[in-house]
C-alpha cells in the first residue's frame with residue numbers, strides 16, 4: 001500500500017453561499033411519498049378524480065426530468081401550473097462547497113433548514129458510481145473510530161433532505177435526461193449507500209419514505225438491490241428494514257468480542273453481539289443472493305489479530321454474508337491507527353479461506369476527508385433547544 005499521507009487536492013471548487021433559507025409557507029414536493037403528494041394535491045384544489053394522474057405527471061417532471069420550475073411542466077394546463085406554483089415548491093438542500101479528490105471522489109457540503117450542514121460523498125468506479133448519503137446532522141451514537149461520532153446529534157434529516165442529496169449529486173454530475181435527446185441508460189449515480197453521517201435506523205420513517213421516493217420506477221428509479229443501508233446495530237428496526245424498505249443491509253460490526261465492541265460501537269452495550277447476530281439470522285430477506293455485509297474497520301492492535309479473524313468467521317457461521325475490510329481512515333485527534341497492509345492481508349486470507357468474500361476497501365477521497373468515517377460538519381447543536389431545531393425542519 002502506497003504512502004497515504006494526504007496532500008493538497010489537485011482541484012478544489014469552493015462555492016460559499018451564506019444565505020438564510022426563505023420561509024415560503026408552500027409545501028416542498030421533494031420527499032413526499034406518492035400517497036402524501038396525492039393528499040397534498042387534493043388539499044391544494046386538484047379534483048379527486050384527477051389527482052392520481054396529476055401525481056404521475058408531477059412525479060415524472062420532478063424525479064425523471066429533474067425540473068424545478070412548474071412553468072416548465074408543459075403537459076399540464078397553464079392554470080394548473082399556476083395552482084402548483086401557488087401551493088408548492090421544489091427545494092433541495094443548498095450546495096455550500098464541492099471538493100474533488102485526486103482520485104475523482106467528490107465531497108459535497110450541503111446546507112439544510114436551520115442552516116445546519118451535512119456531508120455527501122460521490123465515489124466513481126469502473127461501471128458504477130456510489131453516492132454515500134447522510135441521514136442525521138451529527139449522530140445519535142458515538143462510535144470511537146468515527147469522526148461523525150464526535151459530533152453530537154443536532155437533528156434527523158427530513159425525507160426531502162435525504163432525497164435532495166441524490167438530486168443534488170445528479171445536478172452536479174449533469175445526469176438528468178434531456179427531452180428529445182436519445183435515451184442514455186448510463187447511470188452515474190448507480191448505487192446509494194446510507195453510510196454517511198448518522199445512524200439511519202434512528203431516523204427510520206424519514207429514511208424509509210425517502211428510499212421509497214428514490215426506488216420509485218417512474219422517477220429516480222434506483223432498484224432496491226442498489227441501495228445499502230448500514231446500521232451500527234439498532235436491533236428492533238432491523239427486520240423492519242427488510243419489510244418496509246427492502247434494500248440491502250450492512251452492519252457496522254468491527255469487533256469479535258463484546259468487550260472490544262462496547263468500546264468501538266457503544267450501542268453494543270444495549271444490543272450485544274449475540275443479540276445482533278440473532279436478529280441478522282432472522283433477517284426476513286436473508287439469502288445467498290442478498291447477503292448481509294459485515295463492515296470491519298481495521299484498527300492496529302485493537303481488532304486485527306488472526307484470533308479475531310477466526311472468531312469473526314465462527315460468529316457469522318450460517319449467515320449468507322460478505323465482509324468488507326476497511327483500512328482505518330485517520331482524522332484529526334483519532335485515537336487509533338490503521339493496521340499495516342500485511343496485517344490486513346493476513347486477516348483477509350483467514351476469512352477468505354473460510355469461504356467468505358473479504359474485499360479490502362480501497363480508501364477513496366482521503367485527501368479531502370471524504371473517506372469512510374471521516375465525515376463531520378461544523379454544525380454544532382449550540383444553545384438551540386430541541387423544539388427550536390425540530391421546528392426549523394418541519
Ligand code: SF4
Nearest residue numbers: 139141143146149198
Ligand atoms: S459509525 Fe455510524 S453510527 Fe457510529 S458514530 Fe459514525 S455515523 Fe454514527
